Amino acid sequence: xxxxxxxxxxxxxxxxxxxxxxxxxxxxxxxxxxxxxxxxxxxxxxxxxxxxxxxxxxxxxxxxxxxxxxxxxxxxxxxxxxxxxxxxxxxxxxxxxxxxxxxxxxxxxxxxxxxxxxxxxxxxxxxxxxxxxxxxxxxxxxxxxxxxxxxxxxxxxxxxxxxxxxxxxxxxxxxxxxxxxxxxxxxxxxxxxxxxxxxxxxxxxxxxxxxxxxxxxxxxxxxxxxxxxxxxxxxxxxxxxxxxxxxxxxxxxxxxxxxxxxxxxxxxxxxxxxxxxxxxxxxxxxxxxxxxxxxxxxxxxxxxxxxxxxxxxxxxxxxxxxxxxxxxxxxxxxxxxxxxxxxxxxxxxxxxxxxxxxxxxxxxxxxxxxxxxxxxxxxxxxxxxxxxxxxxxxxxxxxxxxxxxxxxxxxxxx
Numbered sequence: 001x002x003x004x005x006x007x008x009x010x011x012x013x014x015x016x017x018x019x020x021x022x023x024x025x026x027x028x029x030x031x032x033x034x035x036x037x038x039x040x041x042x043x044x045x046x047x048x049x050x051x052x053x054x055x056x057x058x059x060x061x062x063x064x065x066x067x068x069x070x071x072x073x074x075x076x077x078x079x080x081x082x083x084x085x086x087x088x089x090x091x092x093x094x095x096x097x098x099x100x101x102x103x104x105x106x107x108x109x110x111x112x113x114x115x116x117x118x119x120x121x122x123x124x125x126x127x128x129x130x131x132x133x134x135x136x137x138x139x140x141x142x143x144x145x146x147x148x149x150x151x152x153x154x155x156x157x158x159x160x161x162x163x164x165x166x167x168x169x170x171x172x173x174x175x176x177x178x179x180x181x182x183x184x185x186x187x188x189x190x191x192x193x194x195x196x197x198x199x200x201x202x203x204x205x206x207x208x209x210x211x212x213x214x215x216x217x218x219x220x221x222x223x224x225x226x227x228x229x230x231x232x233x234x235x236x237x238x239x240x241x242x243x244x245x246x247x248x249x250x251x252x253x254x255x256x257x258x259x260x261x262x263x264x265x266x267x268x269x270x271x272x273x274x275x276x277x278x279x280x281x282x283x284x285x286x287x288x289x290x291x292x293x294x295x296x297x298x299x300x301x302x303x304x305x306x307x308x309x310x311x312x313x314x315x316x317x318x319x320x321x322x323x324x325x326x327x328x329x330x331x332x333x334x335x336x337x338x339x340x341x342x343x344x345x346x347x348x349x350x351x352x353x354x355x356x357x358x359x360x361x362x363x364x365x366x367x368x369x370x371x372x373x374x375x376x377x378x379x380x381x382x383x384x385x386x387x388x389x390x391x392x393x394x395x396x397x398x399x400x401x402x403x404x405x406x407x408x409x410x411x412x413x414x
Contacts, residue, residue, distance in 0.1 A: 047189055057171065057190060061156045065169040068141050070192030077140040079162060080125040081329035082175055086146050086183065089200060089332055089365045090193045096138050099123035106290075107322035112367050124158070125329065126265045132165045143168050144190075146175040146183070148243045148330040177246055177334060180204040203364060204335045208250070211342045214350040215252030223254035224345045227275060227309070228326075229285035234294030234304075235275070236267035244327040247334045248284075251341035252349075256280045272303055282345065283309040284326070287317035287380065291324075295381075316344065316382045322366065336361045344382055354379060 045058035053072050058064045067073070075096040078084040084099045098118040100107075108116045121138060122131035135143070143166065145159050151174050163170040173186050181201045188197025226248055230236040238245035242261040249255065256278035259268045286293020295317035298304045309315050319325045319340070326337035339357055342350040358375040362368055376383050 059171045060174045060186065061151055061159070061172045063156075063159070063172065065171060067169050067171075067190075073141055073192065075138075075140045076142045076144060076191075077121060077135055077138070077168075078123075079130065079143060079145040079158075079170070080123050081323070082125075082148055082331040083144045083146040085323060085329060085331040085333060086175060086187065087144050087191070089367075090184075090187055090196055091191045092367055094191065096140050097121035097135070099125065103322070110322040110362065110366060110368050110370070130162065132162075135166055135168070140168055142190075143170040144173070144187075145170055146173045146331075149176045150174060150179075175331070177250070177330075178208070180208075180332070180335070200332075200365065204332065207335050207339060211250060211252075211338055211350060215342055215346055218252050218346075220254060223252055224282055225256050225278070225280045226253040226282045226284065226345070227256050227278060227280035229275075229283055229294050229298060230267050231286065232292055232294060234283075234285055234298050235270050235272060237270055238266050238327075239268065242266050242268075243330050246330065247326040247337045248341055251338050251345060253282070253341060253345055275304075276307060279307055280309050281312070281314060283307070283315045284318050284341070285315060287320055290317075290320045293317070317380050319378045319380060319382075321378060332365060336365075340379075340382070354383070 045062075045064070047058075048056040049069065050056060050066070053069050054066050055069050056064055057067050073094065076087065076091070076094045077097050078087060078095070078099055081099050084095070088095060092112050092115075095118060098115070098120055099122070101120045101123075103111070103116055119134070119138065121134045122129055124130060143162060145155070145162070147155050151172065155172060159170045159172040162168075171190060173183055175183055181204070184197040184201035184204070185194075188194040188201075191197075228237050228245060228248060230238070237257045237259065238255075239257045239259050239261050240249055240255040244266045245255055245257075257268070257270065258278070259270055259274075262268050283298060285295040285298055288294065288296035295315065299310060299315050304310050318337075323329065323331070323333045324337075325333055325340055327334065336358070339350070339352060340354060343352055343354055343357075355372055355375045358378055359370055359372070362370050362375075370378075
């Protein structure tokens with residue numbers, strides 16, 4: 001297979017570009033990497049067809065990159081699961097590797113056939129590293145780096161470093177949850193999947209609008225208090241400021257974790273005494289069965305027994321297959337999670353059939369069709385049966401929010 005550069009193999013082109021990139025390292029004061037001309041990040045620059053089988057794409061940091069034309073783009077890689085999942089929802093056929101080192105049979109069952117055959121080429125997630133040699137050998141024409149929140153200088157410098165090390169154009173895009181419409185528009189343009197991107201963008205935008213209309217008018221006193229129990233003992237968590245907790249915030253939960261956020265991977269350490277003092281009404285925990293979390297321990301260990309969520313049977317294992325619904329990675333999977341949490345906490349305000357929501361999301365974003373039984377299995381102990389609503393954690397949450405549905409709807413209508 002040849003690259004978009006006539007007469008040069010893709011592998012040979014990348015190896016050559018890597019040498020050029022190394023030489024260009026001395027031009028760092030210009031903000032330049034391999035094939036990069038830094039423009040103002042505030043500019044909106046249309047993609048330009050160069051007429052030679054390439055185009056110039058300006059990413060969300062204002063970095064102008066020469067990349068293959070859509071018809072010549074045959075292989076991409078990613079810097080992290082965040083980037084992989086967003087890209088995979090649009091173009092599962094273009095990935096030449098995966099950022100997941102060990103996907104289980106249960107996870108592969110919910111991904112397109114052949115996904116398990118993709119080689120692991122490294123990831124920056126959780127402080128990890130990309131395998132530059134393996135990436136160059138695999139020969140992607142493009143690497144995609146999508147953030148979980150608004151772009152930072154660190155995102156830009158990391159992107160430049162990857163590009164310099166590999167000689168492959170690296171596109172940096174803003175993956176903040178509220179920026180999803182623009183992100184999908186950029187990805188659709190980048191990958192030549194504009195129609196599909198518009199469909200996914202419309203879905204995500206509607207979810208955020210509907211959830212906001214349902215719970216956006218709740219006062220702090222009306223919100224259900226929630227603790228997110230991470231790790232094997234349930235004593236790591238995320239404060240409201242963490243991107244890993246954004247799903248809960250948007251779903252109308254009142255996050256009880258009064259701790260500092262850990263940058264990057266998060267998981268702030270807390271004590272059981274702190275959780276007892278916070279006394280949350282709902283606990284969402286990593287699944288013991290699927291993720292080695294504390295969902296079983298919390299409901300069986302007498303040390304947790306005095307917490308309101310435990311006493312009232314409102315401890316739920318977060319669905320996690322093939323990807324966590326609320327975070328890790330904080331990618332498009334959060335748009336299923338925010339619906340689950342909003343319906344879990346406020347079923348009278350956000351009244352949806354979570355079985356149907358789950359089936360639609362998996363088909364639309366993960367390219368796999370599941371039946372009611374599989375959706376119910378994924379919902380786990382949050383499923384109440386009958387109408388597809390999640391378990392009524394709810395009576396108290398609904399009572400607290402009584403009278404708020406009309407108020408919140410009116411607020412958004414205005």
